[in-house]
Amino acid sequence: MKDFFDNATDESRWQAVETRDSRADGQFIFAVKTTGICCRPSCSARHPLRKNVLFFKTLAAAIDAGFRPCKRCQPDKLVPEQQRIDRITQACRLIESSSEPIVLARLAAQVAMSPFHFHRLFKQVTGLTPHAWQKALRAKRLREQLTQGDLVTRAIFDAGYQSGSNFYQQANEVLGMTAKQYRQGGERTVIQFVTGSCWLGEFLVARSERGICAILLGNDAQELGHELETLFPHSSLMTGDEQFAQSVAQVVSFLEHPCEHFSLPLDIQGTAFQQQVWQALRDIPAGQTASYSDIAQRIGKPQAVRAVAGACAANKLAVIIPCHRVVRNDGAISGYRWGVERKRQLLEIEAKLQEE
Ligand SMILES: [Zn+2]
Structure with a gap:
C-alpha cells in the first residue's frame, strides 16, 4: 500500500473512496470541487459525485490547489491511532536515551499527555506500565554489561540504577543472584570438566552451558582441578559426561594441530579489556609471534603494555587463545602461564606445521 498513489489509477483510488478503505489513508487525498473540501479516502461523510473529485498525492498539494x-x-491530523502510538514510541526513545529513570509525570509532559492517559495508553501499546518498562530496560542493559565483563559498580551505574544499594535490593528479582555472583560466572552455573594427558603433559578441559570455558595445562591432574576451582569459585564443578568426554577429543586434536580451525563454542569470560586482548591474540596466525607492545598497539592502547601482559597471564583457554604467540620485544620467549618449556614446544610445532 505504500505506493498507492504512484501505482494506483484514479479508478482504483475512487474505489478506495467508495469503499471507505482506511488502508488508503495517508496514501492520497481526495478533494471535492463543489465544496472546496479535501478528505482522507476513508472519510465517513456522504460521497460526492465522481466527476467533482480530484486526487492529490499529499494534503499540502490539495491545500496549495485551494x-x-x-x-x-481531519486529514491535517495524523491518523489518531498512529498519533497515539507515535507518542508512546517517543516516550520509549526518551527512556532509552536517558541514563536515569524518568518519573511518570515528566514522561507524560514530554509527550503532551496527562499522566493518567499516558499511563493507560503506554500499557495498551507496550503491554507494560512505564515503570515496569523502564525496569525491564535497565535489567536488560545490566545483564548485557555484566556478561561483557564490566566492573559491577560501573555496570550498575551505566544501566541507569540511581544507586548501587537500590540495585542490590532488586538484584534477586532481576538476575536471580547478586550482580557480583553473576559477574563471576554465576553461582548456579554448572561446569563439567575432564582431565587427561597429551603431548604437552596433563590437561584439563572445562565446559559451561555456553561453551568451552577453560583449557589448562600442567603436570598434575589434581593441581589442574584446584586451579579450575580458583578460576570459577561460584560454579558447581562436576566430572564430564560421556558426550562431553567425546568432544574433548576435538580439543586434544587441536592441541596437537594448533593451526587448524577450532569449531566448538567457547565461553570466554573476562573483563572488556581482557576480551579485547584475547581477540587480538586470536588474530595472530599460527607460526607467527607478536610482542606485548604490538598487541597494545593493535588494540589502540599503546601505553597498556603491562596490562596486556596481565591479560595474557589471565588467559583461561590455553592454545585456543594463543597467548604462547606473544614474545618479548627482542623476540625472546618470555614467561608463559603454563611454563616456558611448553611455550617453546608450541611455537616449534607451529613453525614446523607451517613449513609442511
Ligand atoms: Zn472528510
Missing part, C-alpha cells in the same frame, strides 16, 4: 481540510476526517 482546498480546505475536512472537519470530519
